[in-house]
Amino acid sequence: xxxxxxxxxxxxxxxxxxxxxxxxxxxxxxxxxxxxxxxxxxxxxxxxxxxxxxxxxxxxxxxxxxxxxxxxxxxxxxxxxxxxxxxxxxxxxxxxxxxxxxxxxxxxxxxxxxxxxxxxxxxxxxxxxxxxxxxxxxxxxxxxxxxxxxxxxxxxxxxxxxxxxxxxxxxxxxxxxxxxxxxxxxxxxxxxxxxxxxxxxxxxxxxxxxxxxxxxxxxxxxxxxxxxxxxxxxxxxxxxxxxxxxxxxxxxxxxxxxxx
Amino acid sequence: xxxxxxxxxxxxxxxxxxxxxxxxxxxxxxxxxxxxxxxxxxxxxxxxxxxxxxxxxxxxxxxxxxxxxxxxxxxxxxxxxxxxxxxxxxxxxxxxxxxxxxxxxxxxxxxxxxxxxxxxxxxxxxxxxxxxxxxxxxxxxxxxxxxxxxxxxxxxxxxxxxxxxxxxxxxxxxxxxxxxxxxxxxxxxxxxxxxxxxxxxxxxxxxxxxxxxxxxxxxxxxxxxxxxxxxxxxxxxxxxxxxxxxxxxxxxxxxxxxxxxxxxxxx
Numbered sequence: 001x002x003x004x005x006x007x008x009x010x011x012x013x014x015x016x017x018x019x020x021x022x023x024x025x026x027x028x029x030x031x032x033x034x035x036x037x038x039x040x041x042x043x044x045x046x047x048x049x050x051x052x053x054x055x056x057x058x059x060x061x062x063x064x065x066x067x068x069x070x071x072x073x074x075x076x077x078x079x080x081x082x083x084x085x086x087x088x089x090x091x092x093x094x095x096x097x098x099x100x101x102x103x104x105x106x107x108x109x110x111x112x113x114x115x116x117x118x119x120x121x122x123x124x125x126x127x128x129x130x131x132x133x134x135x136x137x138x139x140x141x142x143x144x145x146x147x148x149x150x151x152x153x154x155x156x157x158x159x160x161x162x163x164x165x166x167x168x169x170x171x172x173x174x175x176x177x178x179x180x181x182x183x184x185x186x187x188x189x190x191x192x193x194x195x196x197x198x199x200x201x202x203x204x205x206x207x208x209x210x211x212x213x214x215x216x217x218x219x220x221x222x223x224x225x226x227x228x229x230x231x232x233x234x235x236x237x238x239x240x241x242x243x244x245x246x247x248x249x250x251x252x253x254x255x256x257x258x259x260x
Numbered sequence: 261x262x263x264x265x266x267x268x269x270x271x272x273x274x275x276x277x278x279x280x281x282x283x284x285x286x287x288x289x290x291x292x293x294x295x296x297x298x299x300x301x302x303x304x305x306x307x308x309x310x311x312x313x314x315x316x317x318x319x320x321x322x323x324x325x326x327x328x329x330x331x332x333x334x335x336x337x338x339x340x341x342x343x344x345x346x347x348x349x350x351x352x353x354x355x356x357x358x359x360x361x362x363x364x365x366x367x368x369x370x371x372x373x374x375x376x377x378x379x380x381x382x383x384x385x386x387x388x389x390x391x392x393x394x395x396x397x398x399x400x401x402x403x404x405x406x407x408x409x410x411x412x413x414x415x416x417x418x419x420x421x422x423x424x425x426x427x428x429x430x431x432x433x434x435x436x437x438x439x440x441x442x443x444x445x446x447x448x449x450x451x452x453x454x455x456x457x458x459x460x461x462x463x464x465x466x467x468x469x470x471x472x473x474x475x476x477x478x479x480x481x482x483x484x485x486x487x488x489x490x491x492x493x494x495x496x497x498x499x500x501x502x503x504x505x506x507x508x509x510x511x512x513x514x515x516x517x518x519x520x521x522x523x524x525x526x527x
Contacts, residue, residue, distance in 0.1 A: 071392050094389040103394045106372030119376045126379040127388075 009223045012135065012171040015053025016046065018231060018242025027199065028223035030169050032162035034141075034194055036176040036187040037203030041214055042235050043175045046203070047137035048077050049239045050173055052084075054135035055092040061135040062127060066098035066143040067177075073139075082239040094131060098144060111149045117157045125164045133170050141174040142189040151192060158196040181205070187219065198222040203233065206245075216242060265448055267414060275415045279452045280320040282348075283313075283510075285520040290495070290504050294476065296415065296450040298499070299443040301474035303459050303467065304422065308480035309491050309510070309518055310456050314421035315339065316517045317454045319348035327352040327417040330405055332425035335359050346517050355408065357401050357425060364399055402426045406438040409445065409453065416451035423457040432466045436473070443473050456480075475499040 011026030020026045027033055037043040044067075051061040065073050074095065077083050087093045102108060105123055107116050128136060138144065145154045158174070165172050174197065176188050181204025188194045199221035205212045214233040218226045227244075234241040278293035287293040294300060304310035311334070321327040329352060331339060336356050343350045380388065405426070409418050426435045439455070446453040457470065471477050477497035483490050491510055498504035510520045 069392065091386065091389070094385070096389055097392060097394075099394050100388060100391045104372060104388060105375055106369060122379060123375065127385050130380060130382055130385055 011224070013053075013057070014050050015057070016049055016240050016242065019240075022218055022227045022231060022242065023221060024225050027171050027221070029171055030166040031198040031221070031223065032158075032165065032172045032174060032196070033199035033201060033221070034174050034176050034188060034197035035201045035203065036178045036181070036194070038178060038181050038205060041181070041203035041205060042216075042233050042240060043177075043203055044073070044139055045077070045080070045235050046216075046233075046240050047139055047173050047175055048073075049080075049082060051093050051135050051137055052082050052087065052239075055087050059134045060132050061093045062131065062133045062137075063093060063095045064098055064101070064124065064136075064138045064144075065095060066138070067140050069099070070095045070097045079237070080239060081237045094127075094133075096127070107147075110147070112147045112153075114153060114156075117148060117153055121157065121161050121164065124161060125168070128165060128168050128170050133168075136165060136170050136172040137175065138172065139175040140177050141193060142177040145190055145193075151190060154190050155192040155196065158193055162196055162198075178202075178204075181215075206230070213245075215245060263448060265414065265450075267450065271415065275322060275450070279322065279417065282316040282319040283516070283518055283520070286508070289506060289508060289520065290498070291501070294452050295499075295501075296452060297447040298452055298475040299439075299446050299473065300452070300454045300476040300478065301470055302454065302456040302478045302480055302493075303471075304456050304480040305459060305482050307489070307491075308482040309512060310480040311421060312342070312512060313480070313493075313518045314419045314454060314456055315342055315348070316346070318352055318417060318419050319343075319346070320417065321349045321352050322415065322417065324349055324351040325353070326413055326415065328355065328408065328412065328419070329353070330355045330357060330408065330418070330420045332357045332361075332420075332422060334421075355405075357405065360399075361401065361425075402430050402435060402438055406441060409442045412445075412449065412451060414449045414451070416446075416449060418446075418451065418453045420453070420455045423455055424461045427457065427461040427466075432462065436466060436469050439470060439473055443475075471497060 009028040012029050013020055013026040035043050035046060048063065051063055054061045074085070074088065078085055088095060101123060105119050107120065112120070127133065141158070145157070148154045148157055162172065174193065176193055178187060178189060181202050186194070187200050187202055194200055200219040202217045202219055204215060206215050215230045216233050217230045218228060230245045231242040232245045275296065278295050280287050280293045281290065302310055302313070315329065318327055318329045329339065331354065334356060336354060336359065339354055339356070340350060375384070405420065412418060423435060442453060445451070459467070462470070474497065476495065476499065479494040479496055481492045481494065492507055493510060494507045495505050508520045510518050513519050
């Protein structure tokens with residue numbers, strides 16, 4: 001019997017060293033990927049490099065920053081050789097301060113209701129649609145969702161946003177802050193983000209021989225086969241570098257110690 | 261110990277113990293005018309002429325640089341027109357909080373509604389992407405107004421027309437607290453402060469409290485007599501001078517503005 005024709009989705013090539021190999025060619029276009037990581041695990045750098053590589057390929061990119069002011073974000077990111085401020089000045093990468101967006105939309109209140117959430121979705125979708133954004137990063141969806149008090153509303157917000165962005169062919173990375181990246185930990189702060197996302201990338205730290213190593217693991221990615229192994233992340237001046245982690249595990253992992 | 265001010269005797273001579281209402285006939289009726297250090301509260305009715313009276317109250321402007329009119333309803337243009345019409349000094353400070361509110365709050369709200377309804381256009385998005393800081397739009401008009409009055413020097417003359425704006429947007433308790441502060445400052449600096457508030461925007465309890473703080477209370481009334489209107493001012497409180505309590509009917513003349521009628525009408 002002849003095998004059926006294998007359908008392969010178009011990919012958004014991340015351009016991040018090692019990432020496209022893990023994803024067997026890149027993130028399926030239009031996916032909403034949750035990049036969940038602990039503090040200092042390299043989420044923002046990963047997100048920004050994702051945009052820079054897209055901009056270098058001529059794609060329109062947008063970054064919504066909610067965790068830190070854009071001025072601070074840009075000051076921190078410009079130390080990387082892969083980043084060029086001209087990309088911001090020329091509008092290849094559009095960085096939006098969520099605080100400014102809230103202010104423009106009159107969302108100065110402490111918590112958002114349904115109408116506010118819809119206004120926010122409409123604004124983000126408007127921006128994506130008008131500029132023709134194909135790569136989007138929201139950093140972080142955790143900070144953004146803190147203003148949405150109901151879990152149902154968070155679910156609606158993420159689901160609707162993801163659906164609309166996918167329709168526009170925009171590949172989105174939603175950065176999520178988590179306190180632990182261990183196997184039993186949740187990959188999202190509110191518990192709903194992971195269910196909505198097409199893909200989940202977990203980032204954290206693992207202790208090895210007294211060193212704290214950053215790792216990245218693709219837990220889920222709809223529409224593509226992918227490696228589920230932990231990869232070591234190096235934040236080099238040239239950008240993020242992912243290399244497979246050797247299988248000796250963590251120091252507290254007795255099953256995989258030297259000589260075990 | 262209470263704060264005390266020392267005044268220059270020459271200034272004391274120049275400014276005297278009382279200031280004019282801006283209406284000579286009212287001054288006569290009040291045995292000279294408004295004692296310095298007085299807070300005068302006018303409870304008003306629509307159409308009673310209190311807005312014109314408030315402007316006229318600033319017209320003596322003993323020191324124009326130490327005289328301020330804070331209006332919450334009228335524009336700079338309207339006020340300037342009235343001052344020119346009656347030949348009152350136009351070099352006093354005028355602050356129009358209503359206009360500021362329109363520009364800083366309402367226009368921003370309108371723009372936000374437009375963005376929410378119609379979405380962002382490309383130039384908006386480009387501007388948004390280049391905007392790194394939120395405008396400091398936290399505007400506390402009540403505190404600003406109080407500070408404005410509290411910053412005035414000895415023998416100042418200030419008019420706030422009217423407190424309705426604050427009563428409708430702030431906690432009335434907070435407005436009354438600010439009024440207390442302004443009253444204390446007025447007393448200490450021998451200033452004259454005239455404030456209007458509409459009867460319809462305050463509860464009887466707030467009115468009672470404001471009347472208690474005030475040194476002089478005037479009720480601006482309007483009623484119809486036949487096919488005509490009669491406007492009057494009832495002086496219902498005059499601290500330490502109960503002989504000044506009176507009812508004065510007044511009208512508006514093109515020459516003098518608000519003018520008490522000296523001839524009793526026959527109803």
